[in-house]
Amino acid sequence: MAVPRYVQAVCRARDLLAELQIREPSEIFIERIAPFKKAPVRYAELVGCDGRMVRAGDQALITVRASIDRLGQRRFIIAHELGHVLLHPGIRQIDQVDIRQTRNFNHYQEPEELEANYFAAELLMPKAFFQNDAKDIEPSWAAIRTLAERYQTTQSATAIQYVHCTKEAVMLVASENGVRQWFVASDYARDFFHNDEERVHRYSCAHELLAEGKTQSRASDVPAGAWFDRFDPNGKECITEDAMRARGSPFVLSLLWVHDAI
Amino acid sequence: MSKGYDPDAFVSRLEAKVKAVSKESRLSWVKEGESTQAKLDTVLARLKSWTKRSVVEVNQAFEDVRSGRYGAQAQLRVETAFKNVTDLPPQSKAAFLDEVDALLALQKPPESKSE
Numbered sequence: 001m002a003v004p005r006y007v008q009a010v011c012r013a014r015d016l017l018a019e020l021q022i023r024e025p026s027e028i029f030i031e032r033i034a035p036f037k038k039a040p041v042r043y044a045e046l047v048g049c050d051g052r053m054v055r056a057g058d059q060a061l062i063t064v065r066a067s068i069d070r071l072g073q074r075r076f077i078i079a080h081e082l083g084h085v086l087l088h089p090g091i092r093q094i095d096q097v098d099i100r101q102t103r104n105f106n107h108y109q110e111p112e113e114l115e116a117n118y119f120a121a122e123l124l125m126p127k128a129f130f131q132n133d134a135k136d137i138e139p140s141w142a143a144i145r146t147l148a149e150r151y152q153t154t155q156s157a158t159a160i161q162y163v164h165c166t167k168e169a170v171m172l173v174a175s176e177n178g179v180r181q182w183f184v185a186s187d188y189a190r191d192f193f194h195n196d197e198e199r200v201h202r203y204s205c206a207h208e209l210l211a212e213g214k215t216q217s218r219a220s221d222v223p224a225g226a227w228f229d230r231f232d233p234n235g236k237e238c239i240t241e242d243a244m245r246a247r248g249s250p251f252v253l254s255l256l257w258v259h260d261a262i
Numbered sequence: 263m264s265k266g267y268d269p270d271a272f273v274s275r276l277e278a279k280v281k282a283v284s285k286e287s288r289l290s291w292v293k294e295g296e297s298t299q300a301k302l303d304t305v306l307a308r309l310k311s312w313t314k315r316s317v318v319e320v321n322q323a324f325e326d327v328r329s330g331r332y333g334a335q336a337q338l339r340v341e342t343a344f345k346n347v348t349d350l351p352p353q354s355k356a357a358f359l360d361e362v363d364a365l366l367a368l369q370k371p372p373e374s375k376s377e
Contacts, residue, residue, distance in 0.1 A: 020291055021289070027289060031299070032295030033291075036292075036298065040299045040301070042306060042361075047353050047354045047357075048350075054361045056365050061365050
């Protein structure tokens with residue numbers, strides 16, 4: 001069976017971490033890792049994108065929009081572009097990225113972009129460390145923010161890594177303008193399938209955010225049928241949903257947690 | 263009477279020293295990264311930024327890159343990388359030209375010192 005390309009990207013990040021002999025998250029100096037791989041970093045006023053990588057031969061240069069004030073976003077952009085440097089030498093000589101792209105883990109997009117995102121997520125939040133930090137944490141955006149601070153990266157990427165590492169039945173669903181776009185599910189949520197609805201259900205927290213223009217919901221019990229197949233949206237089986245929209249992001253991200261037998 | 267001597271303190275000092283040396287050696291790539299980064303900083307400090315040149319100059323230089331100063335492959339890649347390459351503001355073009363210049367300078371072998 002062929003290994004999916006995004007998994008190969010994760011493996012490439014792990015190889016790099018092994019090469020660098022990194023033993024704790026505080027040693028992931030991304031602004032030194034990139035130049036070590038012949039991709040030094042500069043900050044400049046970019047228009048229309050948040051990061052860019054330009055390469056000639058084996059020498060690359062990463063530019064990050066100087067006005068990005070969040071360390072996590074800057075680090076993720078550098079790691080994303082470094083991903084292109086190491087993963088796509090023959091394909092990408094020039095790459096531009098915006099913050100929206102770094103939050104997009106939809107598998108129906110250019111494979112190189114998805115790979116660069118997975119590479120960046122694993123490089124900044126190595127599963128070997130992250131799994132331990134995430135193991136006793138109940139899914140919530142408050143917990144994700146704490147992890148994002150520890151690893152100095154973005155909340156979206158942290159949430160995805162959390163879903164991949166947790167032993168809880170958790171899904172992360174991204175919607176845009178009330179329409180579901182993509183999701184990731186933990187191994188423990190395999191028994192649950194989305195219903196056929198494309199639009200987020202009116203009983204969901206994602207809908208509440210959209211309707212009320214909020215950026216953060218309170219974690220609430222919502223009918224399992226609002227999200228999952230084979231459940232009644234008006235039924236009594238509930239799951240917990242915590243939804244948020246990061247500043248400047250088009251995506252509403254819903255953390256769905258099945259914590260009781262339903 | 264012999265001077266007081268604490269073997270535990272000595273051992274823990276020694277362990278700390280070994281740990282620090284080992285960490286420094288393990289993370290020796292940081293210094294290499296710093297050195298490469300410093301090269302770029304020097305290059306950028308020496309370059310005359312395109313952001314300080316006239317719009318006409320910027321547009322002309324950008325067209326040079328598009329039309330093959332980097333070869334046909336680069337031309338194609340510029341078209342692909344910039345979605346609306348014909349509508350790019352001069353500020354974006356200037357930032358890109360700075361990157362191209364810096365990249366070319368980084369590729370040059372270091373100047374040898376004259377005797």
